[in-house]
Amino acid sequence: MSFIPDSAAVDPVCASTGAKAALLTPVTGRARPWLMPLLPAVLAIAVCFALYLVYLQASEARALSIPETLGKWTPLLAQGMVLNLVIVSTAMALGTLAGLFFGLLASSKYKPLRRGVWIFTQFFRNTPSLVILFFAAFMLPFSISAFGIEIPFPDWVKATLGFSLKVMGNVVEIVRGAIRSVPAAQWEAAESLAMTHNQAFWRVIFPQCIKRMLPPWMNLYSITFTATPLAAILGVHEALGYTIMALGSETRYDLVIPLYLYVMAWFFVLAHPIHHWTKLLEKRFALKG
Secondary structure, three states: OOEOOOOOOOOHHHHHHHHHHHHHOOOOOOOHHHHHHHHHHHHHHHHHHHHHHHHHOOOOOOOOOHHHHHHHHHHHHHHHHHHHHHHHHHHHHHHHHHHHHHHHHHOEOOHHHHHHHHHHHHHHHOOOHHHHHHHHHHHOOOEEEEOOEEEEOOHHHHHHHHHHHHHHHHHHHHHHHHHHHOOHHHHHHHHHOOOOHHHHHHHHHHHHHHHHHHHHHHHHHHHHHHHHHHHHHHOOOOHHHHHHHHHHHHOOHHHHHHHHHHHHHHHHHHHHHHHHHHHHHHHHOOOOO
């Protein structure tokens, strides 16, 4: 497989110097900036535990207050949030692997191959996530029969595959953009060392692409994680699904806003560190010169 280097005019000396400076610049500062984003998550866990203790100490003879009710449903909401994390982690893993494969094909020197991959990936990249979820829900079977064994196909697996298609389309663009961003001088330097085209790509170009792909990949992870509540429309019992269940069970109008704000806070404290880590990685891997 061959890949197209960036054809833009780049000063080889400046490009090489800038790339070396970015690779050899030592990491300054302490590890504290990486740990500080976790503080909201730690505080949120403490608050959830406190609410659950309040519920355990509440009297059954009277109606529960809003904090006591939140504590009552905290274990079930936590169970749903775990499913959210499983969905986003699996979708990112599958979508990243498929995106890497099609991203390399999208950088091939063969135009028909590039055009076909572009049409395939852009279809999923520019389609709303909700439409893809419905597509996965109705097009995939409810169960699979293999060697006389009936294997169920649960809704959360369908939702995961739907999210992975969306991730794949975006990862393809991340990979293609990272390959294009490597200066042409890097290809020329590798060729001057008698490397073949594929050797130059895997030994010189692709390692530089990884640090370029990591910040947008983490941003995509955060976006996908905040989109996982859409799976509740398919009947998946994740955090939002259990929230709807809790509201239907309690039948209290004064609980609607506090409970939704409570779940929103859960998503915030879990997505907030990703945002800060992405900014730190962008600063760490920024090219100089």
